Amino acid sequence: MIRTWRLSVWAPLAIVIVLALFPALFPGELNYIGLGFLTFIFVTLAVSWNMVGGYAGQVSFGYAAFFGTAAYATAILWSRYEWDPVLTLPIAGLAAVVVALIVGLPCFRLLGPYFSIATIGIGEGSRVLALNLDQLTGGASGLNLPLAVPSKPWFYWSGLMLAVIAIAVSAWLRASRVGLGLFALRMDQDAAESVGLNTTLYKNIAHCLSAFLVGVAGGLYVVYLSYVHPDTVFSFDLSIGMVLMGVIGGVGTLWGPVLGATIYLPIQQLLLAQPSLVAIHQLIFGGLLIAIILFEPGGLLGLIRRVARR
Amino acid sequence: MYEPSAIAGLVVTAVLTAGLYALMSFGLALVYGVMKIINLAHAGTMMLSAFVVLELNHRFHLDPILGAIVSAALFLVVGMLLYVLAVRRVIDAPPIASLLLLFGVWLCAQNAAYFFWGSEDQSIVTSYTLATIPLGDVLVPVTRLIPFGASLIALGLLSWFLRSTDLGKAIRAVSQNSTAARLAGIRSGRVSTIAFGIGSSLSAFAGGLLTLLFSFTPDFGHTFQLKSFAIIVLGGLESFPGVALGALVLAVIESFSILIPGWRGSLVNLLAFTLLVAGLVLLPGGIASLLERRGKPE
16 A cells, blocks of 8 residues: 555656756757647646546536637736736636536536536637637637737646646546545436435536636647637637547546546647648547547556556 | 518528438437437438439439438448347447447448548539529529429328328337237347448438539538437427427528528537527427427426
């Protein structure tokens, strides 16, 4: 027991240190540093999504609504009101929390698949709304943001820090009372309620927590891109990405979404760089999703564990 | 303020659209009724069917309506295969498994279509694409009339099938109470296979007919899928008259939305999304349950 506890602390710490040293050791590798930043952002998204989609078992297809709202909060405060972009990030997170409450308070009354269907509507609705509020969002032409931004290594380290925080929050949530409540309601909502658990409250807590982290990631992402457009930050692909990373990596586990994101994002970037493969970048992940649902519901992490046990 | 003929035009459009909406939603309601699963591959089926119709039209100059019939037959088989090979394995798992599985199928279908047909807008032009028929003061486009008629015929056949054939009765029995149906000797597995096939076939038929009205890309079907969800939710998920009512409600609201001051056409899809969420949260039994409650005050 003690040895596994040590391993579970030291191994991630060692990985984080190695990752943090990378830009200092190879300052010329800007492409990899950029890729690293995006991976950290997606790790944050996957880990945060998993708090609701995994721990609570409420699969949401609408997380782009949080990401997009937060991205626009940062973009508008930064470009119109000339805030320091870093200071906008907490506001971006809170903007996402507000959306999470607006979505969660009515929709968590719905069970399982009905919740999922409602979130598809919310995700797409928010995109259509953002496209049409062109006074605020720049509509279909998007908003160009100031170019004076920090260096790529700065983004890399910020992204790494955010991802580490998200994983730490996820680990804490898992072990907390709220986490236990989420596991209980995932297994049997009626049973959980019958022992006095306020399931709606627990779901909303997890939802707000994860929305905040997704929001900060969304803010950081648009600062990096210096550009924001409703079709990118509110895109259905983004919501799908979070589902895929979580489920493929290992839904409901601490490290599964991390694994899912570190596989998903680099492969996606690789395929997007090949003009002939752009269109099919999700074919692989769709196929993987089908295979995982049919053969290994524990995801790739479950598969690794199963192989290791042999 | 508005000309009576303009209002009449909106009503006619709404009714014609409702027919098509009902057709594309019945498949979902049938699958939900029998298996209690939400078929997220519905959008993929409609989209692939549109491309099948396109290919048939380009290669064999087959009329889209005939193409839609061929495609419906094709997807009857595809749907049954999909059920036997994949869906059947997760039917007893938590509902989220089937949802994610069918979502994966949709994703694969969509990306396969991007691979084969690219992302350009496709459209099918027929000799009657621009033709209209005068109906009183209102000019009705033939491309709206034909899908409406075809939808009515398809729905009539479906209704006859469900009421008058043994298989149809078995499907209704399973959807009412699958345990009791199994006790009565109905092989629910086989019924589910056939119901999934018919559901896919109806989606494919609707997808094929939609090519008469709209241009399409591999992302086609996404919005229509959400509209179908809104419709079956309004209709109470598995009741067929409910679906027709839901389709009419959505079509009327969409048609008349242009009378709202400051309204933009690009906001029209927001109506369906709003109805979907509001319907799920506020009307779990659909509109019909609301009417029943009103009808029987206690």
